[in-house]
Amino acid sequence: MDRRIIKTKASIKQAMLVCLASHYFSEITIEAICKEAQCSRSTFYAHYDNKEEVIDAISKEIIEQIRPYMKQTFDEPKAFLSIITSLTNQIYQPRKDVIKFLMDPEFRDFGLEAHLLILFEEQFLQRFSHIKGKAILAEIYAACVLCNIKSIIENRSTKEDQEAIGALKNILFQSLQEQEKNQVRKS
Known part of the structure; x- marks a missing residue:
């Protein structure tokens, strides 16, 4: 270009x-x-074409920066805390003001929040493609991750919160992996 x-x-x-x-x-x-x-x-x-496209372009740039971290959380679920720390230090904190603007409810349908939810759902569905009820589980997972990001951006998140979220994620992933194994055995 x-x-x-x-x-x-x-x-x-x-x-x-x-x-x-x-x-x-x-x-x-x-x-x-x-x-x-x-x-x-x-x-x-x-x-x-319009000002919404500008917001969309800014949001997509941030998504492309976040995407590798999200992939890592699925590839290395045990490293969740270190991945979240890296993501916070390298993307969320330096662009905190921009992300806050883009997380405004006014942009819910076309801004960063919409793109983040899609990213999180896609990552979940790629990893757990054979799970029964995967669509609703992907939505729940995406909403939880988005809530976590908002708490980090708003400085409401503590180390203990992140540890609790990491533990819950590990429990969820272990359960889903077990469900995957059982479905494969039945096939």
Whole structure:
């Protein structure tokens, strides 16, 4: 991709974040984003159809940073605490303000929260594809992980909380792995 395009898109995304720092999303206009990004409306529309797409693009960047950590939690469930610590230190804390903006209920259907729920459900379903009731279990798992992330972002999470969550995850995974083995034996 052309460097100018990359730079322009980055400028528009940064402008959106600046606007979010002082306004509700519903109050932000394309004109305000363009003014902050120092670009024209035609330049904005050359890259994005609407302001929701800008939020979506920012959210997808964060998802791509989180994806390898989520895969690790399934590949190495016993290392859950160290993975969560790394994720917190390398992604959540440095981008805390951005993530807080993107976790706003106003974005529930198209922002970071929606992408996170999809990621967590996909990871769960990939790992436990043969489990009965997997769809509802994936939803429950995704909601729990999202709750954990929110508590980390809001500085409500303690080491003891993370240890408890890690223990619950290990119990859940052991139970699901046992269920998988039983289903394979019956086949």
